[in-house]
Amino acid sequence: MRSRFLLVLTLLLCSFLNTSFAQEKITGSLLKEFGETYTVPQPDIPVDTTATYRVVFDIAKSPENPAKLNPYFNTVARFLNMNTSAGVTQDHLKPVLVVHGSAAFGLLTNQYYKEKFGVDNPNLKLLERFHALNIPIVLCGQTAGSRGITSEKRWQHTQMALSAMNALVYYQNLNYALISF
Template identity: 60%
Template sequence: MNLKRLGISLFIFFAFAKISIAQEELTGPLIEDFGNTISVPNPDLAINLDEDYQVVFDIAKAPDDPTSLNSHFNTAARFLNMHVAAGVDKNRLKPILIVHGSAAFGLLKNEYYKEKFGIDNPNLALLNKLHSLDIPVILCGQTAGTRGISAKKRWEHTILALSAMTALIHYQNLDYALISF
């Protein structure tokens, strides 16, 4: 009986050991300090390395805690990092962020974010890294108007659209896949 228990215990140990070795947390390779991912060796749904990954992220919510990075902005970094780590050429990755609702405050310049929330804007470092990779960040003009986010107050690389709806339709008509939060 003890041999049977030992065998089962060893089986369980090695089964879980394989899982923990097989999946590890990764940083980068494209955007360091943001967008950490988990490795997925040999996924059942294979990645097409010859495909363009055009995606528009519909981002409408801010975190409850204004000291926190907007996790939806960070998801764009995860998208980039995980696909490059999986072997997709970075030039085949074409994400676009469309920001509206409470998420729009994450696009405030630091001085205006500090004026509103009393702290530095935790999103700016990531937004600047996305900009350095030519990732467009588009703000809904309707949200900007109703929330008082003038051109003077916005992060300098913000692109203004008539509305989030207009921008979402535009990019979906160009065959961008929609990821909505």
């Protein structure tokens, strides 16, 4: 009887410990409709809330379903949300998106995206939010040329680089850390 009681008590205790350390999914404070993250109550690597986070995201892939938001664009939203939730101020977050490969189609205007894929461009709302936060979106000029993404077809706030390679080197020379997928 005593061993049964100890077993039940142990199981209850383990159950409590597992739920008390479970990570909670949260919406961000900066971009509420994008970039959900998980809480990490006591990270072993602390977040330096005084540092400036200069990060260049190398984004070359798109989702198989063109009606879905590009998850790599959304990762930038996650980066912003999780860091602001951790206490980093918005002015200390300096992301840049360098877009090439199939991800470049996510920078099409709604008209041309719909013409190409038959659906509205699901990325535009997030891109507009990035623009409102002064986050550069840079398109590889080589990708634009090879995929026929002319200036009239591009989202209006797209910046152009000679190539993604040049843009990535440019930002890394300005001490931006590279995050590549």
